[in-house]
Amino acid sequence: MDDKLFMQVDEYISNLLAPVDDVLGHAERTTHAAGMPMINISPVQGKFLQVLAKMCSAKKILELGTLGGYSTIWLAKSVPEDGKVITIEYNPDYAEVARSNFEFARLNHMIDIRVGKALDVLVELEKEQMAPFDLIFIDADKPPYLEYFQSAIKLARPGSVIVADNVIREGAVLDEHSADDKVQGVRRLNQWLSGNKAVTATILQNVGIKEYDGMVVAVVN
Numbered sequence: 001m002d003d004k005l006f007m008q009v010d011e012y013i014s015n016l017l018a019p020v021d022d023v024l025g026h027a028e029r030t031t032h033a034a035g036m037p038m039i040n041i042s043p044v045q046g047k048f049l050q051v052l053a054k055m056c057s058a059k060k061i062l063e064l065g066t067l068g069g070y071s072t073i074w075l076a077k078s079v080p081e082d083g084k085v086i087t088i089e090y091n092p093d094y095a096e097v098a099r100s101n102f103e104f105a106r107l108n109h110m111i112d113i114r115v116g117k118a119l120d121v122l123v124e125l126e127k128e129q130m131a132p133f134d135l136i137f138i139d140a141d142k143p144p145y146l147e148y149f150q151s152a153i154k155l156a157r158p159g160s161v162i163v164a165d166n167v168i169r170e171g172a173v174l175d176e177h178s179a180d181d182k183v184q185g186v187r188r189l190n191q192w193l194s195g196n197k198a199v200t201a202t203i204l205q206n207v208g209i210k211e212y213d214g215m216v217v218a219v220v221n
């Protein structure tokens with residue numbers, strides 16, 4: 001098996017089950033045009049998040065790491081009209097691009113974008129008693145992934161789903177001596193999960209149009 005086959009199959013699945021509509025295409029184009037990194041999830045991963053959201057009848061979703069709002073749009077489209085997505089972005093310029101994409105998608109009434117460091121905003125959300133969220137998608141900076149996950153549990157309820165992206169990093173997680181703080185960040189989370197009773201968790205390897213990686217998928221016990 002090679003990368004080309006993984007890409008072709010990813011496109012095959014995407015064409016069948018996760019077609020990119022005008023709104024999602026627009027979000028990708030504006031992200032690119034603004035010179036932002038194209039590190040959003042893929043269409044098939046967006047559809048995967050939607051399936052998870054529907055499985056847990058999500059009405060309230062929390063996302064860490066907005067970028068241009070591509071994954072946020074997938075998530076917002078998975079909740080009912082009176083549902084809500086709160087998404088956290090550190091970079092105010094990125095947040096501005098995302099905000100205009102939410103308006104273009106006519107989803108701005110259901111998306112609350114918070115600009116700031118995720119660790120600070122998570123504390124604010126706790127104080128504001130915004131919990132519980134039905135689904136939490138962690139996709140911000142990697143070094144504090146364990147702290148993000150632990151905060152996510154505090155903002156969840158039994159049965160809430162927590163997903164954390166990019167925890168395999170092309171297999172670099174196998175290197176316990178890695179000097180990469182992103183690798184060490186996700187390794188801390190993966191290791192912590194192995195002995196933890198608060199969630200039932202696994203890691204799915206992802207291949208396709210994005211780099212070889214993986215996602216933690218967990219449900220709160």
Ligand SMILES: C[S@@+](CC[C@H](N)C(=O)[O-])C[C@H]1O[C@@H](n2cnc3c(N)ncnc32)[C@H](O)[C@@H]1O
Pocket residue numbers: 039040041064065066067068069070071072088089090091094116117118119139140141
């Ligand atoms: C991988 S991108 C998010 C991609 C997005 N979820 C998608 O799939 O469309 C990670 C984002 O996290 C943001 N970020 C980095 N550090 C952060 C922090 N401490 N708090 C909040 N956001 C942060 C980055 O600016 C970037 O936009």
